[in-house]
Amino acid sequence: MVNNRRMSRVVIIATGGTIATSTGDDGVARPTRTGSDLIAGLETDDLDVVDLLSVDSSELTPADWDAIGSAAASAIESGADGVVIAHGTDTMEETALWLALTYGGDEPVVLTGAMRSADAPDPDGPRNLRDAVALAANPAVRGKGVLVSFGGRVLQPLGMHKSASRDLHGFTGTELSAASAERVFLGPLSAAVAPRVDIVAAYAGSDAVALDAFVAAGARGVVLEAVGAGNAGAAVVDGVRRHCRDGVVVALSTRVPGGHVRASYGPGRALVDAGAVVVPRLRPSQARVLLMATLAAGASVGDAFEKWG
Ligand code: ASP
Numbered sequence: 001m002v003n004n005r006r007m008s009r010v011v012i013i014a015t016g017g018t019i020a021t022s023t024g025d026d027g028v029a030r031p032t033r034t035g036s037d038l039i040a041g042l043e044t045d046d047l048d049v050v051d052l053l054s055v056d057s058s059e060l061t062p063a064d065w066d067a068i069g070s071a072a073a074s075a076i077e078s079g080a081d082g083v084v085i086a087h088g089t090d091t092m093e094e095t096a097l098w099l100a101l102t103y104g105g106d107e108p109v110v111l112t113g114a115m116r117s118a119d120a121p122d123p124d125g126p127r128n129l130r131d132a133v134a135l136a137a138n139p140a141v142r143g144k145g146v147l148v149s150f151g152g153r154v155l156q157p158l159g160m161h162k163s164a165s166r167d168l169h170g171f172t173g174t175e176l177s178a179a180s181a182e183r184v185f186l187g188p189l190s191a192a193v194a195p196r197v198d199i200v201a202a203y204a205g206s207d208a209v210a211l212d213a214f215v216a217a218g219a220r221g222v223v224l225e226a227v228g229a230g231n232a233g234a235a236v237v238d239g240v241r242r243h244c245r246d247g248v249v250v251a252l253s254t255r256v257p258g259g260h261v262r263a264s265y266g267p268g269r270a271l272v273d274a275g276a277v278v279v280p281r282l283r284p285s286q287a288r289v290l291l292m293a294t295l296a297a298g299a300s301v302g303d304a305f306e307k308w309g
Contacts, residue, residue, distance in 0.1 A: 008137035010082045011048045011075035012039060012129070015068060016055040017088025019114035019125035029117045031055060038086060038118075041126050042133065050075065057088025057095070057113075062191035062292070065098040072099070072109050082108040082136025086129065089113045089162055089170050092148065096157035097286050100146040101186045101293040109146045110136045111157075115168050124151070124168050145183045147176060158184050158308055161283045163257065172258075184308050186297045194296035195220035199284045201255065202232035208239025221249040221291045224276065225284040230254055230261035230268040237270045244275025249301050251291050251309075252276040253284045277301055279309040 014020060014035035021029035035049030052071050053064065072083045087095060096111050103109055112132035114125030132149040135141060148155040151169040160173030198214040200222055214222055224240065226232045230252045232240075240250045252271055254261050261280055263272045272278060279287040287309065294304040 008081040009046050010133050010136045011080040012084045013050045013052050013071045014086045015053040017057050017113045019086050021117045022119040033118050057091040065191045076107045084132045084136050085111045087111050087113050093161045094289050097289045100157040100184050102189045104185045106143045108136045108141045111148045186293050189296045194292040197221035197288050197292045199223045201225045202236050207235040211239040215243050223251045223284045223287045225255045230263050241274035250276040251279050251287050253279040253287045277305050
């Protein structure tokens with residue numbers, strides 16, 4: 001009997017990261033492995049590989065998000081049923097959210113990586129890659145957009161963040177379920193047209209020097225990594241007031257992992273009265289990505305942060 005069932009074709013886009021590193025004589029891990037090296041042990045022949053980048057993910061820029069998004073789109077245009085992006089974990093939360101906000105297709109786009117170098121005695125990369133390929137080929141996740149497959153879990157990009165540097169789970173985030181499959185698509189945006197958005201940390205004794213410098217450098221948005229439930233000292237509040245008056249968007253996040261911003265104390269209230277937009281839950285790294293995309297789309301910042309922040 002002839003089996004007419006076509007196997008799912010998955011394209012793996014390699015970008016570097018620990019999943020592709022080996023350790024040099026100096027004890028330092030750097031990406032050396034190609035996409036073909038990564039798939040060498042996978043028992044499936046319906047895979048294609050694109051060697052797009054070979055960098056530590058701390059070196060990626062918004063222009064690289066565009067390059068990764070375009071590579072995924074071309075793979076899908078040429079017939080892939082799903083795409084896997086092998087990526088460093090340091091900034092996976094940023095790339096994953098940017099792609100989720102800008103990719104509207106049905107074919108799954110799955111990011112994965114590793115906590116242990118590819119040349120470790122017991123690397124986690126091969127298993128993560130196998131899981132990601134299986135997910136990308138799984139018709140049950142068609143329509144769910146961008147996902148992260150890591151350490152045996154499937155996470156939604158929105159809200160995920162790296163929370164460990166050794167634990168093989170790597171990330172904190174919301175696991176995928178039918179109920180939590182909300183997409184966060186804003187439009188087919190290019191990071192090239194997104195304005196500069198920076199992150200400013202508040203701390204005991206902080207002033208407005210960093211805020212002023214970022215705005216002087218062209219920032220149209222700033223994420224304030226405030227303390228506690230969204231508080232900062234008077235000098236920062238004054239700076240926020242000045243810049244909001246001039247049309248800069250200030251998004252109010254917190255340095256507390258898992259913290260919720262509520263503006264429930266005097267300084268937080270003063271920041272909101274000065275014009276800052278509350279970021280209820282997202283970590284500053286993802287608040288920045290959401291703000292960049294919202295500004296690039298010309299969408300309402302208040303609505304976007306109320307819905308997804
Ligand atoms: N520094 C590495 C990277 O982000 C860490 C990793 O991949 O786990 O590229």
